[in-house]
Amino acid sequence: MNADVIVIGAGIVGSACAKTLAQRGMNVLVLDSQRGGATAAGMGHLVAMDDNPAELALSRYSIELWQQWAPQLAADCAYRNCGTLWLAANQEELQAAEHKGETLRAQGVTCQLLDAEGLRQTEPMLRRDLSGALKVNGDSIVYAPNAACWMLTQGGTRIRQRCEQVSAVEGNRVRLADGSWLQAKLVIMANGIHASELCPELPIRPKKGHILITDRYPGRIQHQLVELGYAASAHVTSGTTVAFNAQPRPTGQILLGSSRQFDSLSPEVEGAVLARMLQRALDYLPELGQLNAIRSWTGFRAATPDGLPLIGAHPQQPGLWLAVGHEGLGVTTAPGTAQLLAEQLLGEPSAIDPAPYRPERFLHTHELKEQHR
Amino acid sequence: MTRDFDLLIIGAGPAGMAAALAAAPSGARIAIIDDNPAPGGQIWRDGVQAQLPAAAQRYRAALAAASNVQLFAATRVVAIAGPQQLLLEDDNSAWNVRYSTLILCTGARELLLPFPGWTLPGVTGAGGLQALVKGGVPLTGERLVIAGSGPLLLASAASARKAGAQIQRIAEQASLAALSAFTLQLARWPGKLLQATQLLDSHYRSDSFVVAALGSEKLEAVRLSQSGKIIEIPCERLACGFGLIANTQLGQALGCRVADQAIAVDDWQACSRTDHYAAGECTGFGGSELALVEGAIAGHAAVGEQHQARALWPQRARWQAFARQLNRRFALNPQLKQLAEADTLVCRCEDVPYSALAERSSWVDAKLHSRCGMGPCQGRICGAACEYLFDWQTPTPRVPLTPTRIDSLLQLAEAQVHG
Numbered sequence A: 001m002n003a004d005v006i007v008i009g010a011g012i013v014g015s016a017c018a019k020t021l022a023q024r025g026m027n028v029l030v031l032d033s034q035r036g037g038a039t040a041a042g043m044g045h046l047v048a049m050d051d052n053p054a055e056l057a058l059s060r061y062s063i064e065l066w067q068q069w070a071p072q073l074a075a076d077c078a079y080r081n082c083g084t085l086w087l088a089a090n091q092e093e094l095q096a097a098e099h100k101g102e103t104l105r106a107q108g109v110t111c112q113l114l115d116a117e118g119l120r121q122t123e124p125m126l127r128r129d130l131s132g133a134l135k136v137n138g139d140s141i142v143y144a145p146n147a148a149c150w151m152l153t154q155g156g157t158r159i160r161q162r163c164e165q166v167s168a169v170e171g172n173r174v175r176l177a178d179g180s181w182l183q184a185k186l187v188i189m190a191n192g193i194h195a196s197e198l199c200p201e202l203p204i205r206p207k208k209g210h211i212l213i214t215d216r217y218p219g220r221i222q223h224q225l226v227e228l229g230y231a232a233s234a235h236v237t238s239g240t241t242v243a244f245n246a247q248p249r250p251t252g253q254i255l256l257g258s259s260r261q262f263d264s265l266s267p268e269v270e271g272a273v274l275a276r277m278l279q280r281a282l283d284y285l286p287e288l289g290q291l292n293a294i295r296s297w298t299g300f301r302a303a304t305p306d307g308l309p310l311i312g313a314h315p316q317q318p319g320l321w322l323a324v325g326h327e328g329l330g331v332t333t334a335p336g337t338a339q340l341l342a343e344q345l346l347g348e349p350s351a352i353d354p355a356p357y358r359p360e361r362f363l364h365t366h367e368l369k370e371q372h373r
Numbered sequence B: 001m002t003r004d005f006d007l008l009i010i011g012a013g014p015a016g017m018a019a020a021l022a023a024a025p026s027g028a029r030i031a032i033i034d035d036n037p038a039p040g041g042q043i044w045r046d047g048v049q050a051q052l053p054a055a056a057q058r059y060r061a062a063l064a065a066a067s068n069v070q071l072f073a074a075t076r077v078v079a080i081a082g083p084q085q086l087l088l089e090d091d092n093s094a095w096n097v098r099y100s101t102l103i104l105c106t107g108a109r110e111l112l113l114p115f116p117g118w119t120l121p122g123v124t125g126a127g128g129l130q131a132l133v134k135g136g137v138p139l140t141g142e143r144l145v146i147a148g149s150g151p152l153l154l155a156s157a158a159s160a161r162k163a164g165a166q167i168q169r170i171a172e173q174a175s176l177a178a179l180s181a182f183t184l185q186l187a188r189w190p191g192k193l194l195q196a197t198q199l200l201d202s203h204y205r206s207d208s209f210v211v212a213a214l215g216s217e218k219l220e221a222v223r224l225s226q227s228g229k230i231i232e233i234p235c236e237r238l239a240c241g242f243g244l245i246a247n248t249q250l251g252q253a254l255g256c257r258v259a260d261q262a263i264a265v266d267d268w269q270a271c272s273r274t275d276h277y278a279a280g281e282c283t284g285f286g287g288s289e290l291a292l293v294e295g296a297i298a299g300h301a302a303v304g305e306q307h308q309a310r311a312l313w314p315q316r317a318r319w320q321a322f323a324r325q326l327n328r329r330f331a332l333n334p335q336l337k338q339l340a341e342a343d344t345l346v347c348r349c350e351d352v353p354y355s356a357l358a359e360r361s362s363w364v365d366a367k368l369h370s371r372c373g374m375g376p377c378q379g380r381i382c383g384a385a386c387e388y389l390f391d392w393q394t395p396t397p398r399v400p401l402t403p404t405r406i407d408s409l410l411q412l413a414e415a416q417v418h419g
């Protein structure tokens, strides 16, 4: 045995799993090939998303965990409780905002509706004719690459890290690039979009996203600003969509998203998509046009057919556990994912219902698969 | 808006101007763009106090007279907009340019290495000081120390003296042996020998390098290592240049091969990508004479005049030999890698100290975890320093290639439609 647990992937999800398991006394070996992943590319918005009850349950629970961790987070994790404003462009969207508020409140998420005037006073840089917004107070932002590093330091000597590329997985064993095998009581796969290289049966598709950051313009916006159409855009399953999403960085920079794009595997920044995304941002923040952009980049979200992650035992491979498929919400949901996984591993009662995230919804057990043939 | 040209030249320094003038008689529609307000590049930079040499004035006049050459000054390349298409931005607008052939003449920039105090007001690059002088900043009565390496130190001293500075020391890191060897060779290029004699200065010392810039709010003195002894010299200004590094970013972004930290070219000055050429210091350090002849070769080759291009090869060979001498004799002393202390800033945009980088494994690793290179200069300064200090590879640049108005980037939508 090389450890109690081997975690494949040191992104935000693998790091959260390592932290949570180490703090329960397990010896964890984290393997990462440093090929880069979504954690280095994403916006790090910790946001309660309510497209379906399971998404809300996991994001709400995870944000609670983030709030508990917040006082201990290292300064370079840049955690800020800036809140989210869901922007309504017209009366119809304002009704949608109201409805969203009810859904969130029913789950204990604090939020309030701003009318047009209230919104203008809160965020004067926004276009003047918006109808209002839903303000979600508990949402935050974090610099995910450093948050992942911080998590790995929280296990003390119980977490060891190695730079290794895993080339195959068989239950509780993993093969390294040099052909040698490592073994543990269990293996957790948390390597994002690359999971399907090791387990082709996983229903994960890369969904490309563009991001752009401006030079420093302190104080222009105060909250993470998201258009209400964002959720609809986020759940489209083909083609390319863009939605307005802007984040005030602690440096005074503005981080702009977001695009969602299937069928592109190249990491290249695509001018046409970037331009569409920026046009959308200008629709909401007209003065943005005169600000300088200093960099753009792309990342890939690991998308599943129902938009929910796969958290739990691999039904066909005893000893292998999955924590993958976090799409555009994995920084938010990493702590909850780790908690759910730990509870299942240790047979503890769960804080939230684990059923909606179980891999069985896509991966039948061996017997079933045989019958289908 | 999209404009079309047969030949697009990026950079209007000696190489770019020579390229345009060599290609102009072919009748091709030529555009030359430069982010400075006037052509001339680094060496022939214009400004209120600039005294342009006769050669520079000749090139400028010829350029203005060529009716098929359009100069776009104060204009920068901000993105690759499509195949053979670039997005340009000036102070008011942004537009796409489509080309059949491109010549990169993007030049070089100074290598700035971090040492304690290098961010104090009063400390600049050696070339940076020259630009200040040409821009009209008076140095009357100011005590100046110049440090670093290469002939640029002497040129910088000469312009500063004219602007009224009192030179206290010119500290050249190369050894006396290397300098003597270089001087002996100079007879092969009589013009250079003459230049060297004119620039000679009694304050010049070999085996000398800066150890620290001292002062609390601004520069008060410089600590130097001079032939192994530590000395301090009070002064108001310090100009430091450790040689030049090629501006390869645009070439890299276009997919042109880079070797030895310069854009790789063949005998025709052609890059690894067809219809793309490069000339001047973006292909390696060599001085303005080499840049001029390389530019002319590229200009002829780009319009299919192989014969004229080939006729210039011997002249290029002569100046390449000079460049080899320079690079050999002024090679940097590895001790310069040790100047930074734990709290010395390496990335000025984001205030990242040396200690935050020393433990990192690569540029990407350092960047993600320390913010090094994430500021407006996007690693133009600290990336080059890190390449030298840690042997890190910095990645291929991408859109925007320089800070760019968001309005300008909207043009990328149009580019794809037409492109």
Ligand SMILES: Cc1cc2nc3c(=O)[nH]c(=O)nc-3n(C[C@H](O)[C@H](O)[C@H](O)COP(=O)(O)OP(=O)(O)OC[C@H]3O[C@@H](n4cnc5c(N)ncnc54)[C@H](O)[C@@H]3O)c2cc1C
Pocket: A033, A034, A035, A036, A037, A039, A040, A041, A042, A043, A044, A142, A143, A144, A213, A253, A255, A294, A295, A296, A297, A298, B364, B365, B367, B368, B373, B374, B375, B378, B395
């Ligand atoms: C919240 C946030 C704020 C940001 N702010 C800024 C900013 O102000 N300025 C700025 O310039 N950038 C900023 N960035 C961008 C940023 O760090 C990178 O540009 C981003 O990670 C995208 O990666 P890249 O491809 O640009 O990396 P590059 O620097 O271009 O590196 C490219 C290569 O490195 C690989 N790679 C990535 N991670 C690793 C790793 N851990 N180990 C080994 N290889 C790896 C990638 O796969 C890719 O092939 C910010 C990012 C975030 C998340």
Ligand SMILES: Cc1cc2nc3c(=O)[nH]c(=O)nc-3n(C[C@H](O)[C@H](O)[C@H](O)COP(=O)(O)OP(=O)(O)OC[C@H]3O[C@@H](n4cnc5c(N)ncnc54)[C@H](O)[C@@H]3O)c2cc1C
Pocket: A008, A009, A010, A011, A012, A013, A014, A015, A031, A032, A033, A034, A035, A036, A037, A038, A039, A040, A041, A042, A043, A044, A045, A046, A047, A164, A165, A166, A167, A190, A191, A192, A193, A194, A195, A208, A209, A210, A211, A257, A258, A298, A299, A300, A301, A302, A323, A324, A325, A326, A327, A328, A329, A330, A331, A332, A333
């Ligand atoms: C543009 C964009 C914006 C986003 N914005 C947000 C946001 O605002 N809020 C939010 O919550 N989420 C956001 N996300 C989503 C979030 O970033 C991801 O869901 C999350 O980072 C996933 O983390 P991960 O640990 O699962 O995977 P990754 O971060 O991809 O980590 C996987 C790791 O596995 C390693 N690896 C891969 N293969 C192997 C192998 N064979 N062997 C060893 N190691 C391997 C990689 O090196 C990598 O470090 C965004 C994503 C994108 C792309």
